[in-house]
Amino acid sequence: MKASLLRSIAAIETNPLELTEVPTPQPGEDQVLIKVSACGVCRTDLHVIEGELPRHVLPIIPGHQIIGRVERLGEHVANRKLGDRVGIPWLHRTCGGCEYCLDGKENLCERATFTGWLVNGGYAEYAVAPADFVYPIPDTFSDEEAAPLLCAGIIGFRSLRLSGLSGRSPGRRLGIYGFGAAAHIAIQVARHWGAEVYAFTRDARHRQSAHDLGATWAGGSFDAPPAKLDNAIIFAPAGELVIAALKVLKKGGTLTLGGIHMSTIPPMDYQLLYHERVVRSVANNTRQDGLDFLRVAAEIPIRTQVQVFDLAEANAALNALKHDAVRGTAVIRI
Ligand SMILES: [Zn+2]
Ligand SMILES: [Zn+2]
Numbered sequence: 001m002k003a004s005l006l007r008s009i010a011a012i013e014t015n016p017l018e019l020t021e022v023p024t025p026q027p028g029e030d031q032v033l034i035k036v037s038a039c040g041v042c043r044t045d046l047h048v049i050e051g052e053l054p055r056h057v058l059p060i061i062p063g064h065q066i067i068g069r070v071e072r073l074g075e076h077v078a079n080r081k082l083g084d085r086v087g088i089p090w091l092h093r094t095c096g097g098c099e100y101c102l103d104g105k106e107n108l109c110e111r112a113t114f115t116g117w118l119v120n121g122g123y124a125e126y127a128v129a130p131a132d133f134v135y136p137i138p139d140t141f142s143d144e145e146a147a148p149l150l151c152a153g154i155i156g157f158r159s160l161r162l163s164g165l166s167g168r169s170p171g172r173r174l175g176i177y178g179f180g181a182a183a184h185i186a187i188q189v190a191r192h193w194g195a196e197v198y199a200f201t202r203d204a205r206h207r208q209s210a211h212d213l214g215a216t217w218a219g220g221s222f223d224a225p226p227a228k229l230d231n232a233i234i235f236a237p238a239g240e241l242v243i244a245a246l247k248v249l250k251k252g253g254t255l256t257l258g259g260i261h262m263s264t265i266p267p268m269d270y271q272l273l274y275h276e277r278v279v280r281s282v283a284n285n286t287r288q289d290g291l292d293f294l295r296v297a298a299e300i301p302i303r304t305q306v307q308v309f310d311l312a313e314a315n316a317a318l319n320a321l322k323h324d325a326v327r328g329t330a331v332i333r334i
Contacts, residue, residue, distance in 0.1 A: 003124035004314040004332075007059045009051035012322055015315040016049060017062070017123070025120065025128045026072075032080050032131045033072035034088060039122035040065030040147035041309075041317045041330035043180065043237070044090070047261045048117050049318065057118050062314075063332070064090040064115035065150035066122030066129075067143045077131040085143075086134040087294075089150045091284050092119050093130050107158075107284040114284070123314050125334055135290050138298035148181050148304045148329035149297055154285045156186030156235075157293035159258040160193075162282055163231040170194030175229040177221065177245055178236025179206035181329035182258060185302055186233065187213045189293075192300050198225045200244070201236075203324055209305075224248060233258050239265035242279065243272065251275035258282050306331040 001024040010016035027033040045062045047053050066088035070080050080086065094101050094109035101109050115121045115129065137146045159182070165172060172195040176183045179201040187197050191214040199210030199218040207218035217225055221236075222244050232245040233256045242265045245255050252275065260283075273279070305328025309317040317330040 001125040002311060003061045004311055005059050005061055006049055009049070009056060009058070012046060012049055012315065012318045017314045017318070019312050019314075022061075022124070024126050027074040027128050029074045029076045030130050030132070031074045031128045032070045032077060032086070032134060034066065034068035034086065034127050034129065034134070035071045036066055036068040036122050036125055036127055036334045038067045038143040038147045038334065039063040039332045040150060040152065040181075041321055041332060042151045043321065044151070044260050045116060046318055046322055052261045053117060055118065060116070061120040061122070061124045062116040063121035063123040064088070064117070065147045065152070066115070066127055067137060067146050067150070068127070071126070074131065080131045080134070085137050087137050087146065087150045088115055088122060088127055088129040088134050089154060089285070089290055090114055090116075091133060091287070091290075093133055105286070107286050107289075112284070123311065123332060133287065135294055138294060140298045140301045144306050144308055144331045144333060145304045147331045148185065148306065149294065149302065150290075152181035152329055153185045153297060153302065154290050154293050155258055155282060156182040157189060157296070158285050158289045159233045159235075159256045159282050160186055160189055161289070162280060163233055163254050163256045165190060165193055165195060165231065167193050171196065172231065173198060173227055173229045175200060175225065175232035175245060175248065176210075177201075177232065177234040177241045179203070179210055180235060182235045184209065184213065184305060184328055187215065188300060188302050189296060192296070198229060205327065209327070229253060232256070235259060237262045239263040243268050246272040246277060246279070249277055252277065254278040254280065256280055256282060304329060308333050
């Protein structure tokens with residue numbers, strides 16, 4: 001099969017992904033083989049390629065927002081059938097037996113594997129995944145529209161949940177820092193739940209997108225909003241935003257960090273944290289997050305804005321992402 005392969009860690013500007021032929025994977029006994037039709041491009045793919053995550057498995061096929069159809073079933077798979085349209089997300093497999101898995105926190109599993117980082121992902125014609133870890137995709141969405149839901153969407157949804165937002169959040173003031181793929185989706189869920197959204201981004205086009213999606217206010221990353229915020233989520237990987245967000249958070253407010261990687265957080269005065277403000281990170285997702293989000297996404301329905309690239313243009317897609325030149329989410333069409 002054709003795949004876009006990373007052989008060694010390198011800056012994306014050097015175009016390290018190589019379009020090449022590799023053996024088509026075979027499904028293990030509990031896995032399905034998916035014929036990939038679309039794969040979303042995520043900032044985490046950049047972190048994998050540029051070596052910002054702590055482990056490196058090479059060579060690797062990146063990509064963890066995979067949409068495709070089931071082409072073969074492992075011998076023990078009973079819950080999927082040939083032709084099913086499914087998504088393969090970042091959470092590839094958990095162990096089911098560690099203290100976190102047994103406590104309903106499989107996102108923190110000690111032995112989890114992750115798609116496109118520790119096992120091959122979806123910048124390819126085919127991919128395999130455990131049948132229990134793929135999600136049926138609602139008919140509401142085309143393949144390209146659905147791809148960004150699988151990481152940007154699910155992680156944004158978990159970030160909202162960990163911020164304390166739910167279907168009963170009318171009037172809550174939510175700040176969103178960084179207005180890329182995750183924010184484009186999270187704002188739609190937050191508005192659906194009745195929250196007011198305040199968008200902080202250095203990019204004027206992204207401020208316009210935020211207004212178009214119903215933001216109450218949009219300003220620069222370090223601007224003061226017209227009112228103090230109940231909650232804030234940071235999607236941009238910039239540690240200095242933690243200070244900026246704490247400055248505009250009300251007493252008792254929660255600041256949620258949605259990224260897998262962030263630059264160093266500068267020293268700060270304790271007064272910024274005092275009065276029971278909470279800073280917490282988001283790590284991966286549970287399968288329940290994914291299923292719940294896809295149900296809500298179809299109900300709303302979420303609209304994703306995508307910029308489509310061919311498999312041969314994977315380097316270009318990632319370069320565009322790194323340099324803020326993608327509006328919405330880059331999606332590779334296979
Ligand atoms: Zn586990
Ligand atoms: Zn991702």
